[in-house]
Amino acid sequence: MEYAENILETIGNTPLVKLNKLTAELPCLVLAKYETFNPGNSVKDRMALQMIEDAEADGRLKPGGTIIEGTSGNTGMGLALAAIVKGYKCVFVMADKQSKEKVDILKAVGAEVVVCPTDVEPTDPRSYYSVSKRLAEETPNAWYVNQYDNPSNTKAHYQSTGPEIWEQTEGKITHFVVGVGTGGTISGVGKYLKEQNPDVKVWGIDTYGSVFKKYHETGIFDENEIYPYVTEGIGEDILPENVDFSIIDGFTKVTDKDAAVYTQRLSKEEGMFLGNSAGAAIKGVLQLKEHFTKDDVVVVLFHDHGSRYVGKMFNDSWMREKGYIE
Numbered sequence: 001m002e003y004a005e006n007i008l009e010t011i012g013n014t015p016l017v018k019l020n021k022l023t024a025e026l027p028c029l030v031l032a033k034y035e036t037f038n039p040g041n042s043v044k045d046r047m048a049l050q051m052i053e054d055a056e057a058d059g060r061l062k063p064g065g066t067i068i069e070g071t072s073g074n075t076g077m078g079l080a081l082a083a084i085v086k087g088y089k090c091v092f093v094m095a096d097k098q099s100k101e102k103v104d105i106l107k108a109v110g111a112e113v114v115v116c117p118t119d120v121e122p123t124d125p126r127s128y129y130s131v132s133k134r135l136a137e138e139t140p141n142a143w144y145v146n147q148y149d150n151p152s153n154t155k156a157h158y159q160s161t162g163p164e165i166w167e168q169t170e171g172k173i174t175h176f177v178v179g180v181g182t183g184g185t186i187s188g189v190g191k192y193l194k195e196q197n198p199d200v201k202v203w204g205i206d207t208y209g210s211v212f213k214k215y216h217e218t219g220i221f222d223e224n225e226i227y228p229y230v231t232e233g234i235g236e237d238i239l240p241e242n243v244d245f246s247i248i249d250g251f252t253k254v255t256d257k258d259a260a261v262y263t264q265r266l267s268k269e270e271g272m273f274l275g276n277s278a279g280a281a282i283k284g285v286l287q288l289k290e291h292f293t294k295d296d297v298v299v300v301l302f303h304d305h306g307s308r309y310v311g312k313m314f315n316d317s318w319m320r321e322k323g324y325i326e
């Protein structure tokens with residue numbers, strides 16, 4: 001018989017899938033690292049498990065403990081699955097711009113969810129950064145995960161996602177393109193790939209309203225770059241320690257409208273029912289067209305599943321209200 005001992009053993013080893021229609025204008029092969037095959041339907045299962053196991057190993061997380069995190073949902077799902085198998089409680093703090101589906105899903109896997117306002121400064125006591133830190137201090141036997149600065153986040157991608165992509169492309173990958181939030185995915189995968197072949201180019205997808213692109217290009221943390229945006233999962237108003245700017249060759253910014261429209265197009269033209277950051281990522285790949293030549297092998301990583309966005313990017317009334325479709 002062939003079976004996994006528990007659901008956590010099914011994390012990773014996701015497929016690479018060729019894009020056929022949306023990328024027809026590009027000269028090269030474009031392959032999607034399809035992370036929704038993870039049990040929590042996102043790439044975040046990988047780092048959630050790694051962060052928990054590293055915290056168990058050095059005693060930050062103790063038996064019966066409570067896991068506390070500020071999360072847009074996917075990290076929460078990964079943490080919740082691991083918590084169920086390993087016997088921990090979870091409290092997640094989310095910004096109110098996140099979809100209702102994400103909140104409901106986290107409750108469905110047994111987590112407690114606290115919702116905070118989106119449009120306040122990170123240092124404001126009401127922000128989800130501040131609230132999660134405070135809860136971690138006040139709750140007995142709590143462990144504050146801090147995916148932004150927790151090195152186990154990048155490590156998970158260095159140890160699993162990166163090697164998988166290298167092996168699946170038989171070392172032929174020339175470009176890796178991925179949305180950047182905490183930075184764990186780009187930094188871990190990018191570092192591994194560049195160690196195998198320093199010529200591999202690593203591109204980050206950023207949003208308008210986020211600080212990454214400007215910071216990468218100028219070294220200036222420009223507060224004028226920060227304003228509310230709709231795209232979920234990528235872009236930040238802080239510089240997480242997990243973003244290793246030294247391994248990133250460049251960023252391209254994708255508009256909220258394009259990210260939403262391309263999320264729908266991935267579904268309708270490729271049969272790839274994916275989250276909002278996948279739409280941003282594939283539009284970003286198209287924006288980078290001039291960087292690609294015939295023999296290139298471009299891998300774009302798709303973080304999460306479309307089911308979490310049915311009330312938004314997959315709802316035409318919502319798309320019309322935002323002015324994204326006629």
Ligand code: PMP
Pocket residue numbers: 072074075179180181182183184185186232233234275276277278303304
């Ligand atoms: N897309 C989605 C949907 C996400 O949840 C995240 C994580 N915030 C990202 C992209 C960015 O990944 P990372 O945090 O590893 O940079």
